[in-house]
Amino acid sequence: MATYLTDLGLVNALGAGQKAVGQALFAGQRALTPCDWVPGRQTYTAAVTADLAPLPDALSPLRSRNAQLAVTALTQISSTIELALERYGAERVAVVAGTSTSGIAEGEAAIKALQQTGRLPASYDYRQQEIGNLSALVAGFTGAAGPAYTLSTACSSSAHALGSAKRLLDAGLADAVIAGGADSLCRLTVNGFAALDSVSVEPCVPFSVNRAGINIGESAAFFLVTREPLLHDIELLGVGASSDAHHISAPDPSGAGAEAAIRAALAAAQCRLDDVDYINLHGTGTPLNDAMESAVVARLFGHQPFCSSSKGQVGHTLGAAGATEVALCWLALIESCAPPHVWDNSPDPALPELQLAQHNSLLLPASPRVLLSHSFAxxxxxxxxxLGDSRA
Incomplete structure (x- = not known):
C-alpha cells in the first residue's frame, strides 16, 4: 500500500521552514556555536535561533521550548493538516511523536528557582516535562482525534514514529497520521553525554580521523503521512527496525543490528541494495559509531551511493534526529541534490572509504530515486x- 510523506514542517538550527533549511543545508552551512554548560570545559551545540510560535492558552500546562519547537513546525503545514481533517474526519487523523528530552529544560529552571527561593515558579507544571506529553500537545494543537501516542527510544524515537505511522495506515486504523518528533536543548543531556566522554570540544567532524564526539542540537520535524498525495507525492517506502542490545551506549562493532535494520527496511520497501542513491548516515562523530557504520555501508553498498551526515550542520538532535534527517532526505528529493557532508576533509585511513557528498549540490540520478536514513540509538x-519518488 502506498504511503506518502505529503507535507513537511521543520525547524532546526539552520532555520525554520523548508526554504530556509534547504538553502542552508545545500550551501553546507554549519549552525554549531560554543556552549559553556559543561563545568570546566567547552563544547558546541546547535540551538534554534528562529522565532518560535507561541502556544495557545488552552495548552499552557504543556508550555515548554520543546512544545514551541513542535508548534513552529506544525504551523507550517497547518493548511494541509486542515485538509486532512476535513477530508477524513478528526477521528481518522492519528498522531505519533518521538522525543527524548520533552520539557526537561523547564524542570531544570524550576529546580533552580526552588533552590534559590524555596518554591517552584507559578508557571511550572510537571506535565511540561512528562515524556509522553508531545503527542497530546500535537493532537491538542491540530485537532487530530485519532490514536495518539509518544515514542521515546533515544536517538531512533522519531524514525520509529514514522514506522508506526505507516503501520497505522496499513492496518486501516487511520487515514492520515501526523508523525515526527521534537527535542530541545537542556543541560541534563549535554552533561550526560559529556559524562560518557561522547561530547566534542570542537564542532563535530563525522568520519574524520580527528573525530572526538557529538554536538547536541535541537529541532522539530513533522510530516503529514497519508495514503494519497494531498500535496507532495514523495513516498515513505519502508521502515526497518532491530534491537541488538549489545551495550547500553556503545554500538555492536560488527554492525549486525544496523545491517538487520537496513535489510528489513529495504525488504519492506521492495528495494534492492543497489537501488539506493543516497544514504543519510547516522554519523555522530564518535569513534565507535562511525567505525561501525562505515564498515556496514561499505560491506553492503558496493555501488557506493552518495552519503553524508547532517550532524556537522545541525548537531545530534536526539529524539528528533530520525524525523529531522528524513526531512533532509525529503528536501533532497524536492531539490534533486544530495546534502553535502560537512567536516574537516580529513579521512580516517582506518575506516572504509565512502562516497561522501560534496558541497557542489550533486544531482541525484533520474527518477525513481531511493534514499535511506539511518538512526542507531x-x-x-x-x-x-x-523514502523515494512516487511509484504510482
Missing part, C-alpha cells in the same frame, strides 16, 4: 527509513 535500538 542507545541499547542497539536501530531504525532505518526508506
Amino acid at each position: 542507545f541499547g542497539g535500538n536501530n531504525a532505518v527509513v526508506v
Whole structure:
C-alpha cells in the first residue's frame, strides 16, 4: 500500500521552514556555536535561533521550548493538516511523536528557582516535562482525534514514529497520521553525554580521523503521512527496525543490528541494495559509531551511493534526529541534490572509504530515486527509513 510523506514542517538550527533549511543545508552551512554548560570545559551545540510560535492558552500546562519547537513546525503545514481533517474526519487523523528530552529544560529552571527561593515558579507544571506529553500537545494543537501516542527510544524515537505511522495506515486504523518528533536543548543531556566522554570540544567532524564526539542540537520535524498525495507525492517506502542490545551506549562493532535494520527496511520497501542513491548516515562523530557504520555501508553498498551526515550542520538532535534527517532526505528529493557532508576533509585511513557528498549540490540520478536514513540509538535500538519518488 502506498504511503506518502505529503507535507513537511521543520525547524532546526539552520532555520525554520523548508526554504530556509534547504538553502542552508545545500550551501553546507554549519549552525554549531560554543556552549559553556559543561563545568570546566567547552563544547558546541546547535540551538534554534528562529522565532518560535507561541502556544495557545488552552495548552499552557504543556508550555515548554520543546512544545514551541513542535508548534513552529506544525504551523507550517497547518493548511494541509486542515485538509486532512476535513477530508477524513478528526477521528481518522492519528498522531505519533518521538522525543527524548520533552520539557526537561523547564524542570531544570524550576529546580533552580526552588533552590534559590524555596518554591517552584507559578508557571511550572510537571506535565511540561512528562515524556509522553508531545503527542497530546500535537493532537491538542491540530485537532487530530485519532490514536495518539509518544515514542521515546533515544536517538531512533522519531524514525520509529514514522514506522508506526505507516503501520497505522496499513492496518486501516487511520487515514492520515501526523508523525515526527521534537527535542530541545537542556543541560541534563549535554552533561550526560559529556559524562560518557561522547561530547566534542570542537564542532563535530563525522568520519574524520580527528573525530572526538557529538554536538547536541535541537529541532522539530513533522510530516503529514497519508495514503494519497494531498500535496507532495514523495513516498515513505519502508521502515526497518532491530534491537541488538549489545551495550547500553556503545554500538555492536560488527554492525549486525544496523545491517538487520537496513535489510528489513529495504525488504519492506521492495528495494534492492543497489537501488539506493543516497544514504543519510547516522554519523555522530564518535569513534565507535562511525567505525561501525562505515564498515556496514561499505560491506553492503558496493555501488557506493552518495552519503553524508547532517550532524556537522545541525548537531545530534536526539529524539528528533530520525524525523529531522528524513526531512533532509525529503528536501533532497524536492531539490534533486544530495546534502553535502560537512567536516574537516580529513579521512580516517582506518575506516572504509565512502562516497561522501560534496558541497557542489550533486544531482541525484533520474527518477525513481531511493534514499535511506539511518538512526542507531542507545541499547542497539536501530531504525532505518526508506523514502523515494512516487511509484504510482
